[in-house]
Amino acid sequence: MEMLRLVGFGIIAATLIITLGKFSDQHAVFGLIIRVVTVIIFMIFILQHLSSVFEVIKELSHKVQMDSTYLDIILKIIGIAYIAEFGYQLCKDAGEEAIGTKIQFAGKVMIFVISSPVILALVALITELL
Amino acid sequence: MFDIAIIFKLAGLGLGITILNTVLKKVGADEWIFPITIVGVIMALLTVVTYISKLFEAVQTMFTF
Numbered sequence: 281m282e283m284l285r286l287v288g289f290g291i292i293a294a295t296l297i298i299t300l301g302k303f304s305d306q307h308a309v310f311g312l313i314i315r316v317v318t319v320i321i322f323m324i325f326i327l328q329h330l331s332s333v334f335e336v337i338k339e340l341s342h343k344v345q346m347d348s349t350y351l352d353i354i355l356k357i358i359g360i361a362y363i364a365e366f367g368y369q370l371c372k373d374a375g376e377e378a379i380g381t382k383i384q385f386a387g388k389v390m391i392f393v394i395s396s397p398v399i400l401a402l403v404a405l406i407t408e409l410l
Numbered sequence: 411m412f413d414i415a416i417i418f419k420l421a422g423l424g425l426g427i428t429i430l431n432t433v434l435k436k437v438g439a440d441e442w443i444f445p446i447t448i449v450g451v452i453m454a455l456l457t458v459v460t461y462i463s464k465l466f467e468a469v470q471t472m473f474t475f
Contacts, residue, residue, distance in 0.1 A: 289414060289417075292414065296417060296418070296421040299421070299425075300421060300424045300425065309451055309454075310421075310423065310424030310427070310428075310450070311424070313420060313424075313451075313454045313455065313458055314417055314420050314421060314424070316461075317417060317457065317458055317461055320458075320465045321413070321416070323465055323468075324464060324465055327465075327468045327469065327472050330472060331472055334472065355473045356473055359469055359472065359473030362469065362473075363466075363469060
């Protein structure tokens, strides 16, 4: 049932954007703003449903007595990827491909920065074994 | 969560501005088109900003940044 409302919401927003686009060429900015708001509402809705998934993951990690710092890093990386994708798609829609690719590049750098301690720990572990 | 009214409000704003501008063109007061469009865009951006902050709040609580 949720899915029906989601799809209906998306279709209504798309038709509104088209009607606005038809009316006038230089007022495409309103179409873009409606597109941004629709995407944001979609993401907020999905994020709320995502929290249950993370609860399950956390529970599993507690059962396995896994070190929770790694889980936090993974969650952060997912968050960064999520936001970078969001920015990139919107910039591409607006026609600003260059800005979008820069956002993606920044996302990659941030992910690498956050995951560097894990890499160091791995290397330390390997040298220990050898 | 589905406040579709926001979308309709924005669409109404956009349509209103465009219709107003065409009327202005007909009347001949062309110089008023640009400021009106800017005001409309700013009002729309205000609603977008509140939604973007809501989104980032949701992401932060979710991914425990």
